[in-house]
Amino acid sequence: MTIATMSLSSFRLCAVSLDASFRSQTDSERRREQAVAIFDLLENNAFVPVGHGGGPYRLGLALMDGRLVLSVTTEKDVPILCHHLSLTPFRRLFKDYRLVCDSYSDAAARTLPERLEAIDMGRRAVHDEASELLREHLKSKIDMDRGTARRLFTLMDIITQDVAYRAH
Template sequence: MYLERIEIDEGGLPEPSPEMEQERRVAVFDLQESNHFAVKDHVQGPYSLRLGMDHGRAAFFWRAADGTEGDFRISLGSLAHTAKDYRTLCEAYVDAVRTLPPARIEEIDTARREIHQEAARQLQLRMADRAEVDEPTARRLFTLLCAMTQDT
């Protein structure tokens, strides 16, 4: 099972800067290139997904190949702190590449990857009773959620 089409529901999202808009496009492209997504209750894919935000929760609106539709929402409460830390490390990494020695850059990148992996695990657990996603898909979804919710 997989997502064949992914779109962002822009309603209620902050107006993205050109950089954030590009990050959103890249995240959607990466997800469409490779993903594993299966809605629970044996609804057969592939699926189209519209991802949005609803009062601080990620809203997943899906449509299966057979026309079955549904939606679910997941709280981003504890993920919000992780997302903030992840964004901070991403910014530190960009700054480090310009000014710091390779060993320090690697330390920052390692911390960034570790927090990204932890966020993916948290997201997988939050989605577990509604949809099955593998770790790479969870990482890409987390990246997309970060790009959708970052203030400009």
């Protein structure tokens, strides 16, 4: 089954929750970024646990031993899968994504629109690369469209950024 051949209303995320440690020690700006990323992910997604007949689904995210733990349940909390995703393949992309986002923020007030457009094109390229890598690493467990993978990568970036921020 592929996303293109299914009714998307059944194969979607209806909730995303973060491990309590992500919420308890973050500042208000990081909490806002997390809320926006979750809202964007829930607003428009196609999410299909491989071999499962339909949702909607709840996604829980946690970090454990340098891995992102994705816990998927049905809307009624029936367990579907739990997958530990290594973040090692994403480290360069997290770094590149943060650099280009920081460059955009720094340049926004004092740069010509053409320069901002070029920076944003770089951000989109990194985002696309990361979303394809995420889809590739999850394809045996979860099928998702490119937009869902992009939004999930954004949330992963915020989470890992939060952990790095608290470590310093």
